[in-house]
Amino acid sequence: GDSVTQTEGLVTVTEGLPVKLNCTYQTTYLTIAFFWYVQYLNEAPQVLLKSSTDNKRTEHQGFHATLHKSSSSFHLQKSSAQLSDSALYYCALSDPSNDNAPRFGAGTKLSVKP
Amino acid sequence: DMKVTQMPRYLIKRMGENVLLECGQDMSHETMYWYRQDPGLGLQLIYISYDVDSNSEGDIPKGYRVSRKKREHFSLILDSAKTNQTSVYFCASSLSAFSNERLFFGHGTKLSVL
Numbered sequence A: 001g002d003s004v005t006q007t008e009g010l011v012t013v014t015e016g017l018p019v020k021l022n023c024t025y026q027t028t029y030l031t032i033a034f035f036w037y038v039q040y041l042n043e044a045p046q047v048l049l050k051s052s053t054d055n056k057r058t059e060h061q062g063f064h065a066t067l068h069k070s071s072s073s074f075h076l077q078k079s080s081a082q083l084s085d086s087a088l089y090y091c092a093l094s095d096p097s098n099d100n101a102p103r104f105g106a107g108t109k110l111s112v113k114p
Numbered sequence B: 001d002m003k004v005t006q007m008p009r010y011l012i013k014r015m016g017e018n019v020l021l022e023c024g025q026d027m028s029h030e031t032m033y034w035y036r037q038d039p040g041l042g043l044q045l046i047y048i049s050y051d052v053d054s055n056s057e058g059d060i061p062k063g064y065r066v067s068r069k070k071r072e073h074f075s076l077i078l079d080s081a082k083t084n085q086t087s088v089y090f091c092a093s094s095l096s097a098f099s100n101e102r103l104f105f106g107h108g109t110k111l112s113v114l
Helices: none
Strands: A003-005 A010-014 A019-021 A024-026 A033-039 A046-051 A057-060 A063-066 A076-078 A087-094 A108-113 B004-007 B010-013 B019-025 B031-038 B042-051 B054-057 B065-070 B073-078 B087-094 B109-113
Touching: A003 A087, A010 A019, A019 A108, A033 A063, A046 A057, A046 A063, A087 B042, B004 B087, B010 B019, B019 B031, B019 B087, B019 B109, B031 B073, B042 B065, B042 B073, B054 B065, B073 B087
Parallel strands: A010 A108, B010 B109
Antiparallel strands: A003 A024, A019 A076, A033 A046, A033 A087, A057 A063, A063 A076, A087 A108, B004 B019, B019 B073, B031 B042, B031 B087, B042 B054, B065 B073, B087 B109
């Protein structure tokens, strides 16, 4: 089956510095959709980015991610972290060969310090 | 207003009691989901519903059942709750399971089984 791996449980970064959250995946299907969701404290998860095109950069709210099928990765990056970016971030994929329900990684908590 | 509503927000039950978690959406979405969120495990899919009375098991269905009699309502039932079912439960909806569209999440129900 499909799997999504987020290796860091916690990432701490100083405000204004760049941040990268890692996401790798395993799937045997070729046409899949990838997502990054963000969950602020006591809030519902909400979509941040979506991509299904190889090697195309997707951007939203200052964050960007590029799907690289050659390395099975969809890392999330931001050039300058803000205090308000502190949240729990999930990488997810939808596989139409399965039930197409998104499968999520374990999540990475981003903590931005002043 | 595009909303997924979950009731109740907090619930405490004793082991062996029955639990009913309710979810509603006002977007006429075909597909609805139940996930549970546990630290270090992320969001795990319990059930997916493609439409009224068209439900399918997710990755961790054991100990749960669902009911969808109207498109806008999706219930999760725990018959004889167990302590290891203590978790935060999220309901979500999407336009269609096969459109690769984003999920809209409710705010979650925090269930404690004592």
